[in-house]
Amino acid sequence: MNGLLSQYKRIxxxxxAPSPVELLMGIRPLDIEEGRSVFELEATYDHSNPQGxxxxxxxxxxxxMAMGMAFGTTLQPHETFTTIELKINFLxxxxxxxxxxxxxxxxxxxTIGLVECNLFDEKGSLVAFSTSTCMVxxxxxxxxxxxxxxxxxx
Numbered sequence: 027m028n029g030l031l032s033q034y035k036r037i038x039x040x041x042x043a044p045s046p047v048e049l050l051m052g053i054r055p056l057d058i059e060e061g062r063s064v065f066e067l068e069a070t071y072d073h074s075n076p077q078g079x080x081x082x083x084x085x086x087x088x089x090x091m092a093m094g095m096a097f098g099t100t101l102q103p104h105e106t107f108t109t110i111e112l113k114i115n116f117l118x119x120x121x122x123x124x125x126x127x128x129x130x131x132x133x134x135x136x137t138i139g140l141v142e143c144n145l146f147d148e149k150g151s152l153v154a155f156s157t158s159t160c161m162v163x164x165x166x167x168x169x170x171x172x173x174x175x176x177x178x179x180x
Contacts, residue, residue, distance in 0.1 A: 030098040034058040051084065053091055061131040063095040069122050080120040085145060089114055089156035092129035093141040097160045100134045104164060107139075111159040117152055124148040137162050 036042045038055050048054065052073075057064040067073070067088045075081040090112055097107060129143040138161055145154040 028060075028099060028101055029103060030095065030101065031058060031060060034063070034095060034099075047087070048091065051087055053088055055095065056126075058095060058099060060099045061096060061134070063092050063099070063129050065092040065095070065127045065129075067125045067127075069120060069125050071122065074122075078121070080122075080125065082114070082116060085116070085120060085125065085154055086112070086114050086156070088125060088127045089129070089143045089145060089154065090158065092127035093143050093156065093158040094160070096129040096131050096143075097134070097139050097141050097158070100131055100139065101162070106163045107160045108163060109158055110138075110161045112156065113158075114154055114156040116154050118147075120145075120147055120153050125153070 033042070034055055035058065037044050038058065043049070044054065051067065053065055053067050055063065056066050065088060067084070069080045069084070073080045073084045090109065094109065101107060126146045127143050128146070129141055131139060131141050133140045138159060141158045141160060143156040144152055145156070147153050
């Protein structure tokens, strides 16, 4: 089991804290396996834009987190990655309540990977669809990147 997959299994079990952005946004992992992940957000008034719906950036962050973790589970110990492209289609407004992001790696090449994510409201209706292109980094290009949790001090 790779390090990221092991780490997120421990986060789901409540053994360690999630990342700072997950804590800030209220995003939580529900399930993670190699090449796939499921995350959830309990959308509240604090996530709303002036029109009263969930802000598109919040929805995009949820999708980005789910896709990044799905891709991260495919990495070897000497690899890390970065997102080089992210696209999202908003299909209907999201109001208050649970939003579920289900991400899956569609293609994992030596350097580039493609991940997709379906986002559902609490009624199970598809509210957004997102894709992400990720680039594997090794050696000097991976320098300075690390996995950390909210327990880290920076």
